Amino acid sequence: MQVHERPVSYATPSTRPFGLAAAIAGFLGTEIPIGLDCYDGSHLGPTGTATRIVVRSPKALRYVLTGRGELGFARAYVAGEIDVEGDIFEALSLRDNLPDVKVTPREWLLLARAAGVEGLKPLPPPPEEVRVRGRRHTKERDAAVIAHHYDVSNDFYRMVLGPSMTYSCAVFAGSDTTLEAAQEAKYELVARKLGLRPGMRLLDVGCGWGGMAIHAAREHGVHSVGVTLSQRQAEWAQAAARAAGLDDRVEIRVQDYRDIVDGPFDAISSIGMFEHVGAAKLDEYFTRLFGLLRPGARLLNHGIAKRPSPRAAFSHRGFIDRYVFPDGELHEVGSVVTRVQRAGFEVRNVEGLREHYAQTLRHWVANLEMNWDEAVQLVGAGRARVWRLYMAASAMNFEGERTHIHQVLAVRNHPDGTSDMSRRPDWEPRT
Numbered sequence: 001m002q003v004h005e006r007p008v009s010y011a012t013p014s015t016r017p018f019g020l021a022a023a024i025a026g027f028l029g030t031e032i033p034i035g036l037d038c039y040d041g042s043h044l045g046p047t048g049t050a051t052r053i054v055v056r057s058p059k060a061l062r063y064v065l066t067g068r069g070e071l072g073f074a075r076a077y078v079a080g081e082i083d084v085e086g087d088i089f090e091a092l093s094l095r096d097n098l099p100d101v102k103v104t105p106r107e108w109l110l111l112a113r114a115a116g117v118e119g120l121k122p123l124p125p126p127p128e129e130v131r132v133r134g135r136r137h138t139k140e141r142d143a144a145v146i147a148h149h150y151d152v153s154n155d156f157y158r159m160v161l162g163p164s165m166t167y168s169c170a171v172f173a174g175s176d177t178t179l180e181a182a183q184e185a186k187y188e189l190v191a192r193k194l195g196l197r198p199g200m201r202l203l204d205v206g207c208g209w210g211g212m213a214i215h216a217a218r219e220h221g222v223h224s225v226g227v228t229l230s231q232r233q234a235e236w237a238q239a240a241a242r243a244a245g246l247d248d249r250v251e252i253r254v255q256d257y258r259d260i261v262d263g264p265f266d267a268i269s270s271i272g273m274f275e276h277v278g279a280a281k282l283d284e285y286f287t288r289l290f291g292l293l294r295p296g297a298r299l300l301n302h303g304i305a306k307r308p309s310p311r312a313a314f315s316h317r318g319f320i321d322r323y324v325f326p327d328g329e330l331h332e333v334g335s336v337v338t339r340v341q342r343a344g345f346e347v348r349n350v351e352g353l354r355e356h357y358a359q360t361l362r363h364w365v366a367n368l369e370m371n372w373d374e375a376v377q378l379v380g381a382g383r384a385r386v387w388r389l390y391m392a393a394s395a396m397n398f399e400g401e402r403t404h405i406h407q408v409l410a411v412r413n414h415p416d417g418t419s420d421m422s423r424r425p426d427w428e429p430r431t
Contacts, residue, residue: 051086206273210237274303
């Protein structure tokens, strides 16, 4: 992976930090596991480590001092003023030295003294930062934020996600399972939970590049309708269905879930789209999906979840909201189950896949780093840095139980209370 974009020279570090390194040691401590090199020649931590953080210029301090919490650090990294050479997961472990990625007033003064007067003047944020306008979760604003994240480059996503073009948590049988096999296993798990059979009609909400819609048609003989707000995703999915000889059984639309009127469907899947719905729209979301299902049919909602907390999981002022998923919102799984049942469904199964998503994300980070130069050519250095940081940090959040993911299976019962489901879960292997 190419890690330097311009040459940097460093003075020989001493055992006792000085200059900028001394200021940083004030809140990171001196006993850090990796090296930290500063533009003024100062150094912190052990020398000769394979992983190190590089503070390239005074601009890095200006971003940190004038940003809010993690946002300042993220801006400096995206702009290339702070770099990570080597293992980004090892570098991110320094968060344990800096709880909540916040700088206290005393630490802020130390950095300000090192930065000088110029360091207190805000810099324009990197161009990759987005501020979406208009009322949240209108159809127009939702389409804009989806375009920001997904209409980047299909070639870029192909490089990161692999041949499956699947941008959601895979299901790994073991540590040696390939990413492709794990994504196929995830689709098959969803298909079994939904009880898919030949001739059924499946709606896949937020279909991405068509993976679930194509798998269901190819492996289970269903007629799939996939909807997405991303034009580039739809184009890829339509071409993939044609290449698989399934365009007569797979229909891909650029359509908001609120505009679907051609129910009823025999099953609905929603995989990795739920994070975009918004807390204020959850009741409408599940009520609409309930209305699109025939009685006795099932819904599988696969979404990232937060730990129980009064705070939003994605801060509207934070890195994820500004650079990755504008307007994204996570929900605690208990509240999701409540909303699903409030819409009229009966929840029949909840399964957590937290460890699987951590493993999935590590695969994606490895793919990105292995093809770094190509990624920069496709989307630019700043956006490549955004994806490296957010995917690595997300993997660590799943590993540290700060973030969760669940599949919630629900059924729209018949008026007499029957559900067309066997008493024993029919997606579990028979022994």
